[in-house]
Amino acid sequence: MENWKALAFLLASGQGFVLSLSLIVRGARGPKQHIFLGLILLVLAQELLNAWGIQVHYHQQPDPFRFWNYQSYLVLPLSLWLFARLTTSPDFQFKKKYWLIYFPVVAEVGFRLFWRAYASSSNVKRPSLLENPIWFFLTEILPIAGMVIVLSLYAQKLNRFRLAWQQQLPVFSARHYLRLYGLFGFLTVLTFLWFAGVILEWPIFPVVNLLLTVCLFGLGYLGYLDHSFFMLPSLHKQKSADKPEFAQYDDLSQLQHLMAAFNQDGLHTRSRLTLEDVAAHLHLPVRYVSYLVNTHCASNFNNFVNGFRVQEVIRKLGDPKEQHKTVLALAFESGFNSKSTFNQVFRQHTGKSPSQYLQLQK
Missing domain, CATH: 1.20.1070 (Rhopdopsin 7-helix transmembrane proteins)
Structure with missing residues (x-):
């Protein structure tokens, strides 16, 4: 022994x-x-x-x-x-x-x-x-x-x-x-x-x-x-909460509207969605929408939108009504416009490739 x-x-x-x-x-x-x-x-x-x-x-x-x-x-x-x-x-x-x-x-x-x-x-x-x-x-x-x-x-x-x-x-x-x-x-x-x-x-x-x-x-x-397993991903630094130019807006209320635009209205499913598109949908200044995303969501606009798109793909993968579609088709329906971008973003947000994730679900 x-x-x-x-x-x-x-x-x-x-x-x-x-x-x-x-x-x-x-x-x-x-x-x-x-x-x-x-x-x-x-x-x-x-x-x-x-x-x-x-x-x-x-x-x-x-x-x-x-x-x-x-x-x-x-x-x-x-x-x-x-x-x-x-x-x-x-x-x-x-x-x-x-x-x-x-x-x-x-x-x-x-x-x-x-x-x-x-x-x-x-x-x-x-x-x-x-x-x-x-x-x-x-x-x-x-x-x-x-x-x-x-x-x-x-x-x-x-x-x-x-x-x-x-x-x-x-x-x-x-x-x-x-x-x-x-x-x-x-x-x-x-x-x-x-x-x-x-x-x-x-x-x-x-x-x-x-x-x-x-x-x-x-x-x-x-x-x-995976030599980088304990190396945490780089997050975008939060910007200062000081917003004298947007003092007339209530951040909490507008943040709720922003989240509802994605969770309920599905803005992220629009291909090539821009910050200007979201600002127009919310009837808010572009810079203020950028401020909300950067400060309160600790992200940039692209990562913020792609997070909802990945979540949409994952939801569809678990929906029996969507099983007849390919993963790539679900990605395009969720707002992605290329296979390479989808694979890269999916791995960044979940730690797995789409095929690995799908295999684990099965």
Whole structure:
């Protein structure tokens, strides 16, 4: 049994290293959020490799490679904070100077290596750094506190992001919830167990190792199938609510009229519908209609209209009276004017191609 556990730890940590390094390389060439998700997974893979070392008594070997000295838990809250900002704040731009926040990580690893070298060169046995209460606080307690704070802020950002995202999707499925809250939920459970083991001294580290093993395998397969699964879509930044030129209009009332024009009058089924067409239908200024969509729906006009069109296609796919029609015919009836646009928009809003969605329904 112990051998199987050690093998599982080793395989899961190996998969975690491969996935984290691939994310870091991808982030160096593209969206920076990949880098910080990769750094999070790198620390978790290191932790599981350490569990493997304990399991097979690697640490007690005469001359082991002390890979655990290169691990820092401070990476977790710092990387999660940057990952949260990059994925939930449309206006946040990563700058090179932000790398300076990792200075405590470099300082921790550097001092740990120095202390190890000093202890090895000395004839006097030196105590472990963890026996020093200040070091223990800085390297064990502070990262936990940081994770609690960052997770609290991340939860608020995710909830605001969800409200904006739901405005752009006709159906908010369980897959969307998993994509939005999956990583957050995993790290929340992990932080709670971490707190219980370090602060409360509960014997829960076997549970932590099991959780890391299962999740690194799961995240690994998700990463291979869809490397952008936890990379949230880009939402259009909401414009300022200040509207002195439209002060005579009641936003709530006009927003209800706007939604009724699509939900009841079916404006979206008109091919090549324009913002001017909607404004004329509502007898409102074009700029005010644009303001309503951008500010209150957190979207641009095209995404706003296409959301209703996708919803119309999904409704027709579930209607027995429409079963004799092809998916493309339903798309044209719902307002789309080309197959390529329909396929692209449908995948953007549902996370699946039309054929994949139809197969799941069957």
